[in-house]
Amino acid sequence: MNHAEGARFRLRDDLRLVGAGGTNKVMAGELxxxxxxxxxxxxxxxxxxxxxxxxxxxxxxxxARVAALYHRTCVRVLWDVIETRAERLEPxxxxxxxxxxxxxQRFLWDGARLSVYAHGVQEFAAGERQVVGTVKNALIEAAAxxxxxxxxxxxxxxxLFVVRWDEGVIRxxxxxxxxxxxxxxxxxxxxxxxxxxxxxxxMLMLARYDARHDILLDPMAGSGTIAxxxxxxxxxxxxxxxxxxxxxxxxxxxxxxxxxGETPLFADTQPCVFASDIDPAMKTIxxxxxxxxxxxxxxxxxxxxxxxxxxxxxxxxxxxRGATFETGLIISNPPYGERLDTTDLDTFYGDLRRFxxxxxxxxxxxxxxxxNFEDAFGLRPKIKKPLSNGxxxxxxxxxxx
Ligand SMILES: C[S@@+](CC[C@H](N)C(=O)[O-])C[C@H]1O[C@@H](n2cnc3c(N)ncnc32)[C@H](O)[C@@H]1O
Numbered sequence: 254m255n256h257a258e259g260a261r262f263r264l265r266d267d268l269r270l271v272g273a274g275g276t277n278k279v280m281a282g283e284l285x286x287x288x289x290x291x292x293x294x295x296x297x298x299x300x301x302x303x304x305x306x307x308x309x310x311x312x313x314x315x316x317a318r319v320a321a322l323y324h325r326t327c328v329r330v331l332w333d334v335i336e337t338r339a340e341r342l343e344p345x346x347x348x349x350x351x352x353x354x355x356x357x358q359r360f361l362w363d364g365a366r367l368s369v370y371a372h373g374v375q376e377f378a379a380g381e382r383q384v385v386g387t388v389k390n391a392l393i394e395a396a397a398x399x400x401x402x403x404x405x406x407x408x409x410x411x412x413l414f415v416v417r418w419d420e421g422v423i424r425x426x427x428x429x430x431x432x433x434x435x436x437x438x439x440x441x442x443x444x445x446x447x448x449x450x451x452x453x454x455x456m457l458m459l460a461r462y463d464a465r466h467d468i469l470l471d472p473m474a475g476s477g478t479i480a481x482x483x484x485x486x487x488x489x490x491x492x493x494x495x496x497x498x499x500x501x502x503x504x505x506x507x508x509x510x511x512x513x514g515e516t517p518l519f520a521d522t523q524p525c526v527f528a529s530d531i532d533p534a535m536k537t538i539x540x541x542x543x544x545x546x547x548x549x550x551x552x553x554x555x556x557x558x559x560x561x562x563x564x565x566x567x568x569x570x571x572x573x574r575g576a577t578f579e580t581g582l583i584i585s586n587p588p589y590g591e592r593l594d595t596t597d598l599d600t601f602y603g604d605l606r607r608f609x610x611x612x613x614x615x616x617x618x619x620x621x622x623x624x625n626f627e628d629a630f631g632l633r634p635k636i637k638k639p640l641s642n643g644x645x646x647x648x649x650x651x652x653x654x
Contacts, residue, residue, distance in 0.1 A: 262337035262348035264356055266312040269426065270320060271329040272451060274305040275640055279458040281308055283326045284319075287489060290518045291319045291511075309333075314506050321429040321499040322491055322514040325454035325482065328433050330499075331415060331426035332360070338422055342379050346391045349425060353395030359506045360427050361396050366406035367414065370428075374418040388416050388425060411503055430493070431500030438494035439481060439546040442538050447475060448586045452620065452642060453482040459638065459649055460584055460618035462486070464524035468571055468578040472559035472608070473585045474528035477539030477552075483584075484526050484543075484551040489518035494546055525576035527567060529555040560604055564612050581615035583654075589623040589645075602629035615654045622647035 272280050281300055288297045292315050300308035310316065312332060321330045334356055337348040361367070369389045371381045379387075389405060392414065396403040413428040435450040456479065462469060464487030471479045485492075491514055493499060501507045502514065512518070528539050533556045543552045553570055571578060587605060590598050602625070609617045609632075619626070622645035627634070636651040 261339055261344060262335060262352050264352055265333040265336050265424070267333040268310040268312045268317045268320065269303065269331040269333050270308045270324065270327040271331065272306040272327040273455065273641060275638065276306050276326060276455050277302050277308055279455050280326050283324060283458060287319050287323050287518065288316055290489065291323070292316070315510050317429060318501060318507050318510055319512065321501050322512065323489055323518060324434060325486055325492055326451055326458060328435055328451050330429045330434060332429055333424055333426045334360070335425040336422050340378055342383055342387045345384070345423060346387045349388055349391035350394045353392055354398045357392070357395050357399055357401070360412060360504045361401055361403055362505055363401040365401070365403045365411045366409065367392065367403055367412045368405065368407045368410035369414045369416060371416045374416060374423070377418050377423065384416055388414065410500070412500055429499060429501040434492055437492060437546070438497035439542045440476070441541060441545070448478045448620070449643065450478055450482060452640065453479045454486060455640065456584060456618055456620055456649060457483055457486055459636065460582055460616060460651055462582055462584070464522050466579045468525045468567065468576065468581045470527045470562070470567060470581065470583050471585050472529050472562055472583065473587050474530045474539060475535055475586070477528045477535070477542055477554065479584055479586065480526045480528035480539065480552055481542055481546055481548060484524045484548045485546060487522045487524035488520060490546070491515070523576070524551045525571050525574060525578060526551055527553050527555070527570060529557045529559065529562060531556070531558050559608055562608065581612060583609060583612060583615055583617040586620045589621050598623065599625060599629040602626055603631065606630050606632060609652070609654055612654050617652045617654055619650045620647055621650065626650070
């Protein structure tokens with residue numbers, strides 16, 4: 254049965270990457286780089302865009318596994334399995350249990366503990382908790398029909414399902430990582446305004462960071478998110494820091510497939526990354542996170558006012574680490590006005606321009622949630638792109654210095 258024949262539900266078999274608005278191209282580019290490296294016999298098809306931050310590919314278990322193990326610019330990696338146009342709870346239950354009975358063996362197993370969450374189901378004719386309860390009961394019943402006893406465990410599930418409402422369709426998907434992809438596991442202490450990890454990764458992709466040629470400097474690094482993401486991306490380290498692992502590794506459809514998810518895909522790449530901040534507390538936080546992410550060899554951390562950093566000092570630091578480089582990338586998420594008034598901020602961004610101009614031949618990339626930035630910084634961006642930083646409307650800027 255499917256929608257085309259007038260039925261309410263149909264089975265789906267799609268891989269869906271969900272990220273921040275405006276990141277489709279970047280998410281697709283990253284997946285394609287990872288798949289080329291990890292699976293040399295797979296040709297990734299062009300994805301379908303399913304909104305400003307959502308891509309859909311035909312489901313292929315090895316590709317899905319690469320995405321859940323290594324992708325950094327998305328926030329969720331989902332496997333869409335069921336869609337229904339049910340408008341009330343009873344038909345929702347009937348559809349999910351009937352549809353799931355023909356596919357649960359691919360993702361559930363006897364004894365599995367499951368959990369369900371809902372996202373954006375406000376338009377549905379019942380409350381979120383009822384939708385969650387209905388889908389959960391339908392999945393448990395479908396598993397029982399297939400001879401499997403599964404139980405609910407919201408605290409420590411082996412498998413997490415998400416129910417979404419999208420233009421009249423309820424979609425049930427398996428959340429392949431079992432958590433947002435940006436919860437990498439290298440952050441123990443939080444700085445005041447840390448950048449979300451996926452956005453740091455998006456910035457690096459937009460700035461075309463290439464660790465084989467670029468030295469990288471974040472002069473206002475805070476807790477070091479951009480610097481750490483840069484080193485992780487350069488080596489294509491697993492997105493989650495052990496012992497954290499994506500849940501899909503335990504599911505029948507993915508057991509025993511390569512890659513194993515323990516090893517970096519570009520182990521030989523040796524990134525050369527500097528993180529500096531004026532606040533001494535940030536150095537400890539960044540060093541701890543770099544340590545947890547097994548990156549101490551790639552990262553140098555300092556406490557400095559960016560105005561005092563010079564190209565000579567950066568070159569010296571690179572030489573001391575035995576690194577060579579042809580080009581450089583200054584990349585940062587500068588203060589946007591929470592503690593400075595407008596006049597101070599204009600001066601601050603002017604100082605930032607003078608600092609950048611010392612680094613002739615480098616590129617500079619910023620994510621800023623302040624309308625005055627472009628004028629106060631005063632150079633003409635090569636790229637300007639809206640990129641929201643949580644609830645704050647922000648822009649990504651790229652300059653050639
Ligand atoms: C928006 S936060 C950066 C957050 C960072 N991307 C993270 O993920 O944690 C801006 C940072 O600029 C730093 N900062 C402000 N003035 C500075 C200066 N003159 N030199 C260096 N860092 C400065 C602040 O201490 C703060 O950590």
